[in-house]
Amino acid sequence: MSTEGRLLGIGPTDNTSDQRTPRQRLRLIPDVARASFVPVVPARYATKPHEWDMTRTAPDRPRATGVPIEVTGRVRSASGRPVAGALLEVWSANHHGRYRHVEDHSGLQLDENHLGVGRVLTDDEGRYRFWAISPGAYLARPDIGRWRPKHIHMSISGGSSRLITQMYFPGEPNNATDPMAILMGDAFERNLGIPREVGAADVEQAYDFDIVVGGRNATFFE
Numbered sequence: 001m002s003t004e005g006r007l008l009g010i011g012p013t014d015n016t017s018d019q020r021t022p023r024q025r026l027r028l029i030p031d032v033a034r035a036s037f038v039p040v041v042p043a044r045y046a047t048k049p050h051e052w053d054m055t056r057t058a059p060d061r062p063r064a065t066g067v068p069i070e071v072t073g074r075v076r077s078a079s080g081r082p083v084a085g086a087l088l089e090v091w092s093a094n095h096h097g098r099y100r101h102v103e104d105h106s107g108l109q110l111d112e113n114h115l116g117v118g119r120v121l122t123d124d125e126g127r128y129r130f131w132a133i134s135p136g137a138y139l140a141r142p143d144i145g146r147w148r149p150k151h152i153h154m155s156i157s158g159g160s161s162r163l164i165t166q167m168y169f170p171g172e173p174n175n176a177t178d179p180m181a182i183l184m185g186d187a188f189e190r191n192l193g194i195p196r197e198v199g200a201a202d203v204e205q206a207y208d209f210d211i212v213v214g215g216r217n218a219t220f221f222e
Helices: 015-022 030-036 179-191
Strands: 069-079 085-089 115-122 127-133 138-141 146-148 151-158 161-168 193-196 205-208 211-213
Touching: 030 069, 069 151, 069 193, 115 127, 127 205
Parallel strands: 069 205, 069 211
Antiparallel strands: 069 127, 085 115, 085 151, 138 146, 151 161, 193 205
């Protein structure tokens, strides 16, 4: 069995990708060594009430500026098995495209009612749900005029692994020029939220976003 893995592509005009991406093919870790990375006791995660509602900084606070949305989906393995008890950590920019982070030097407007981070656990069927403010696009590379389309970051932790992905929004004009979207090629469709009816949720828009870990139809992870 070959130990040669895939060769990762480098995103166009993306200096971060250029710095992080290996230049040689990845190699499989031998089984004996790989076993040492698996914890003896599986991780058990917990979240606090209302962490799934990112439209407010606290239950008794007003909603942030912008369009409130609901995102729902399932986390599944390559075989379709639900991943239960996984921790989803979610973060996104506010309505103006600004992150509440010390390294965001964009100068865009902050919103005192928007923290932009949340957490949720998948249930026994691998399902999850959270509310957020539909994020704004922002100018990521002023030197070349490249904008990042609106997107929501998600970190999925379960067992001994942690994967990070992004949910994009369909029909956004900056999707076509986003370096990560270009790397995905036709697989970009898997990272798009699918609009659906709001139903009884107290939001203005709703999206489904299923996350598949591994296999040919896997969600694209960073």
